[in-house]
Each structure stands twice: as C-alpha cells, then as structure tokens.
Amino acid sequence: MCIEANLFLEGDVKQALEAAAESETSDTGKSVLAQLKENMEIAENERIPVCQDTGMAVVFLDVGQDVHFTGGDISEAVNEGVRQGYTEGYLRKSVVSDPIERVNTGDNTPAVIHFDIVPGDKVRITVAPKGFGSENMSRIFMLKPADGIEGVKQAVIDTALEAGPNACPPFVIGVGIGGDFEKCAILAKRALTRSIARDSSEAADVTDSSSAARPAYADTLEDELLARINETGLGPAGLGGKNTALSVNVETFPTHIAGLPVAVCICCHVNRHKVRII
Amino acid sequence: MKDNKQIKLKLPLSKEGAALLRAGDTVLLTGVVYAARDAAHKRMTELINEAESKGSDPAGGLPFPVQGAAVYYMGPSPAPPGKVIGSAGPTTSGRMDKYTPKLLDMGLTVMIGKGRRSDAVNEAIVRNGCVYLAAVGGAGALLAKCIKSSELIAYEDLGAEAVRRLYVEDFPAIVVTDSRGECLYDR
Numbered sequence: 180m181c182i183e184a185n186l187f188l189e190g191d192v193k194q195a196l197e198a199a200a201e202s203e204t205s206d207t208g209k210s211v212l213a214q215l216k217e218n219m220e221i222a223e224n225e226r227i228p229v230c231q232d233t234g235m236a237v238v239f240l241d242v243g244q245d246v247h248f249t250g251g252d253i254s255e256a257v258n259e260g261v262r263q264g265y266t267e268g269y270l271r272k273s274v275v276s277d278p279i280e281r282v283n284t285g286d287n288t289p290a291v292i293h294f295d296i297v298p299g300d301k302v303r304i305t306v307a308p309k310g311f312g313s314e315n316m317s318r319i320f321m322l323k324p325a326d327g328i329e330g331v332k333q334a335v336i337d338t339a340l341e342a343g344p345n346a347c348p349p350f351v352i353g354v355g356i357g358g359d360f361e362k363c364a365i366l367a368k369r370a371l372t373r374s375i376a377r378d379s380s381e382a383a384d385v386t387d388s389s390s391a392a393r394p395a396y397a398d399t400l401e402d403e404l405l406a407r408i409n410e411t412g413l414g415p416a417g418l419g420g421k422n423t424a425l426s427v428n429v430e431t432f433p434t435h436i437a438g439l440p441v442a443v444c445i446c447c448h449v450n451r452h453k454v455r456i457i
Numbered sequence: 458m459k460d461n462k463q464i465k466l467k468l469p470l471s472k473e474g475a476a477l478l479r480a481g482d483t484v485l486l487t488g489v490v491y492a493a494r495d496a497a498h499k500r501m502t503e504l505i506n507e508a509e510s511k512g513s514d515p516a517g518g519l520p521f522p523v524q525g526a527a528v529y530y531m532g533p534s535p536a537p538p539g540k541v542i543g544s545a546g547p548t549t550s551g552r553m554d555k556y557t558p559k560l561l562d563m564g565l566t567v568m569i570g571k572g573r574r575s576d577a578v579n580e581a582i583v584r585n586g587c588v589y590l591a592a593v594g595g596a597g598a599l600l601a602k603c604i605k606s607s608e609l610i611a612y613e614d615l616g617a618e619a620v621r622r623l624y625v626e627d628f629p630a631i632v633v634t635d636s637r638g639e640c641l642y643d644r
C-alpha cells in the first residue's frame with residue numbers, strides 16, 4: 180500500500196489537477212500544472228515516486244470492536260509493512276530516530292499510527308504518506324469562541340498564504356475545527372484522506388466514530404475557503420495563478436465552552452492515500 | 458512577466474552570466490549540480506567553522522569545490538534497478554538559510570530549491586551576485602529524467618541526505634531571486 184500510494188495518485192487528485200490545468204490563466208501557472216501532469220504520467224509509467232519525499236507513513240487503523248488480533252503486536256505489523264514497502268518500492272527513507280540526534284532509521288519506520296475502535300468486525304486501513312515540505316507549514320490555532328467562523332476562515336487563509344511556495348501548491352487543505360489541542364490536529368490530518376471530488380456522501384465515508392455529524396455550514400465553508408484562497412493569486416508553485424488550492428476539506432468535533440481550536444493541515448497536490456478494508 | 462525569456466544555461470555559471478538573469482526567466486540547465494540538503498549543509502558548515510578556527514582553508518575539507526558551484530536542495534528517492542536516480546524534486550530551501558550566506562560568500566553561485574529565502578540569504582545573493590532558482594516542487598519524477606548521471610560523493614551514512622554530483626541536461630527551473638535581489642515571489 181505504501182508503494183501504491185507513492186506511485187499512483189488517486190483519481191480524484193488527478194482529475195482536480197487536470198481541471199486546474201484547464202482553468203489556469205497565468206502562463207507560469209499553466210506551465211507548472213503541465214509539468215505536474217507530465218510528472219504524474221512518468222511516475223505511473225516508469226514506476227518511480229510522484230515526489231521524492233515519500234513521506235512519513237501515517238496510518239489510520241479503524242478496528243472493528245469484534246476483531247481480535249492474534250500472533251503478535253499490531254503496531255509492529257504495521258511497521259513491518261512500512262519497512263517492506265519502503266525498501267522494496269525504492270521509496271525514500273525519511274525518518275530519523277530522534278528529533279534532536281537525527282540518525283536515519285534506514286527503513287522509514289516507525290509509522291505514525293492512529294488507532295480507532297469502531298463497531299463491526301472489519302479493519303479499515305488508510306495509509307497516507309505525508310511529505311514534510313507541506314507538513315512544516317501546518318498550524319494549530321487556539322481561537323476564542325468570540326472569533327467564530329470568521330476567525331476560522333482567517334486562520335485557514337493566513338496559513339495557506341504563509342505556506343506559499345514552500346508547500347508545493349496547488350494544495351489540498353485539511354481543516355479540523357473543535358475538539359481540543361490534539362483532536363483538531365487529528366481531524367485535520369484525517370480530512371486530507373477524504374476524496375476531494377466534491378460529493379458530500381464521501382464525507383460520511385471517512386467520518387470515523389470519533390468525528391461529529393457534519394454540520395450544515397461545512398460545505399459552504401469549504402467552498403468559500405477554496406474560492407478565497409484561489410483569489411489570493413499565489414498560484415501553482417507559488418509563481419502566480421488562480422489555482423492555489425485544489426480542495427479544502429473540513430471536519431468538526433464538539434468542543435469546550437471556552438475554546439475554538441482550529442488545525443490547518445497543509446498538503447501539497449501529492450496528497451497520497453490508499454484505503455483497504457480487511 | 459512579458460519580458461522574461463527562456464534561456465539555455467550551461468553550468469558552471471559565471472558571475473557575469475548570473476548578472477544577466479532576471480527574476481521570472483525560465484532556464485534549462487545543463488551541467489554539474491551538487492545535491493545537498495539539511496544534514497549535509499550542517500556538516501559542511503561545521504567543517505568550515507572548524508577550519509576557520511584553526512586558521513586553515515575553510516573550503517579545504519568540503520566534499521565539492523564551492524567556488525562557482527551550483528547546489529540543488531534535493532534528497533532523491535533510491536534509484537530502482539536500471540535507473541540513474543529515483544524521484545528527484547526540490548526540497549524547501551528555507552531550511553538551508555542558516556548555512557547559506559557563508560557558502561555564498563565562499564563563491565557558491567547558483568542555488569536550486571523551492572520557497573522563500575531569509576533576508577540574510579537575499580542580502581548575500583546581492584552582495585555576491587548569485588542567483589536562486591526554483592524547480593517545480595512535487596515534479597520529482599519529471600525532473601529525474603533530466604538527471605543523466607548521479608554519483609554519491611560524500612556522507613553516505615546520511616542516506617537520502619548524502620552529497621551527490623549530478624549531471625543534468627535541460628533541467629527546467631525559474632529564476633526566483635536574481636543577482637539584484639529582485640524576487641519573483643514578491644510580485
């Protein structure tokens with residue numbers, strides 16, 4: 180799954196890039212998008228990763244509560260999968276064993292694993308390798324309730340602008356609103372794994388047991404944010420144009436009376452995710 | 458951007474050549490570039506500082522001659538069998554800012570990466586008449602096709618972050634900061 184995720188972008192991302200290439204008006208923007216399209220084709224045909232930063236492996240494991248794992252440690256099993264995928268797939272090993280001492284682990288492990296217990300007897304595995312050019316530009320804001328939806332919008336737009344050319348626009352932007360400090364971050368990351376083809380039924384698909392029912396304002400908020408971010412003119416590769424983002428995906432969760440946490444997870448167009456249910 | 462040109466550029470680039478480039482020009486690079494990113498920059502800077510404190514030649518211990526060189530901020534994915542290199546697009550240049558002014562003062566002429574640079578780097582670009590170019594981030598598979606040879610020359614223990622000598626042909630990039638300090642991202 181690591182290999183597939185890194186070699187083949189999902190259809191929704193491809194379509195969005197193609198649509199962007201058609202609608203782009205800036206010459207530089209057009210040429211950047213044309214390069215990205217060609218890049219995707221070369222990656223598929225020649226079986227090399229779409230981007231050299233094949234990411235840190237983020238894995239969401241939604242485990243049905245009737246499932247019982249036997250014969251070993253499930254985290255170790257996931258890491259073994261990452262180890263094999265990154266080695267056999269000629270993917271880049273981008274993980275260091277300690278944030279300060281910084282020695283490469285040599286096999287891209289460990290993965291960042293998010294476990295969730297859900298009803299049922301199946302396991303849903305989502306593998307979402309995340310590049311750090313864009314991860315570094317992600318932000319968390321602990322807003323005041325009085326900041327309201329306008330505060331949320333400002334936070335998202337500011338983050339996208341600050342990310343600028345560093346995070347390889349056109350972006351896919353995951354926004355987590357509510358919960359607490361860490362919950363909003365996980366929601367934002369998870370929002371990136373949702374299909375970016377605009378279809379709200381898809382939203383239900385990704386919403387795990389821990390996410391709230393989708394509020395009425397979510398679709399409008401996503402559309403408005405996408406439009407406003409594209410109006411900034413940052414454009415593909417940050418060199419000007421109208422396609423700064425391909426999609427803004429919002430997820431929400433109840434929060435405390437005193438707070439309004441907002442996490443903005445910036446992802447580049449190389450928004451990789453593969454889902455398998457076993 | 459009307460006046461910008463597409464230019465075929467041979468590396469190494471002289472300071473006179475660098476002075477002719479303008480922010481927004483697109484270039485196709487042919488010649489040698491050295492791939493180095495965070496960890497390699499840190500090591501090179503440590504070597505320079507050590508040499509300076511001993512009074513010896515600061516460039517002496519470096520893995521490649523910095524004078525006149527082009528550096529590409531890039532750590533490739535491994536080369537599959539039969540390929541020169543794996544995916545090979547630019548990484549965010551800003552992380553190298555802390556180490557860059559020193560290298561520019563030592564003669565480094567061309568930098569290739571993506572994203573904004575610090576004021577200190579921009580000042581060093583103008584002071585030394587250098588250029589900063591961007592390649593398209595996320596186009597690693599496409600850019601790899603322009604890399605005709607790749608040789609690991611130092612710091613093998615750093616894995617993807619080791620220093621490599623690359624020979625590129627018609628490698629597409631755009632001038633972001635020209636030798637006068639004009640920056641394309643500011644437009």
Ligand code: SF4
Pocket residue numbers: 230231232233309310311312313314345346347446447448449546547548594595596
């Ligand atoms: S931000 Fe995305 S496209 Fe850019 S280098 Fe990182 S993984 Fe690749």
